[in-house]
Amino acid sequence: MPTSAIPQIVPSRVCLSCEVCCRFPERESFLRPFFTKPEIGQAITGGVDSKFFSNAEGCQVDVVPNPSGEGYVCxxxxxxxxxxxxxxxxxxxxxxxxxxxMWDQQHESVLLGWDSKCPFLWPSEGEYEPLQDVSSLPVLPTLPSEMMNAAYQLCAQLENGDLPLRIKAHPRLVTPFQPDVVVLQPLPQLTHALSDVD
Ligand code: SF4
Known part of the structure; x- marks a missing residue:
């Protein structure tokens, strides 16, 4: 899918000053991005060494030690x-x-959620504290209306066209349930597409 098809939601100025994305605490972190076969090809063409992809048909990228801090980076x-x-x-x-x-806790429905680790999604920049489990909060945080609109637009993209079948070809694109991801909306078409995938 071309990048232009999914608009960047978080402004670049915020991303470039943040220390969450693209960094991982452990080498085997399950949050490492998954690359499909065509995406692996494009990444290699873009200069990423093929050695970082353990399965050319599709896999999570292998990460490298962070040259300027703790942990690992893409x-x-x-x-x-x-x-x-x-x-x-x-x-x-x-x-x-x-x-x-991600899947729900019962592994029955695919959900779209937002990751509470992204500081941009919290009401006030600078007041971010990593959460272990947003479901333990008395009131779940909500997104501003423009973010909700972006979420609904993304839901429509994920539920239509060839994306459900393309995701079915790479079911690892749907992560296991994550307690620090706030659930926004179920995705029934995608759930149906993945219903016969183990
Ligand atoms: S490909 Fe790697 S560096 Fe690029 S946005 Fe994804 S995690 Fe970050």
Missing amino acids: PAFDAETSHCRIYDVRPLDCQIYPFVL
């Missing part, structure tokens, strides 16, 4: 400038972030 991430070196061809997984595709 091999496409430039830690000096905080830029993605393959921004124009970054995978769908990265395009939709901070929205997230």
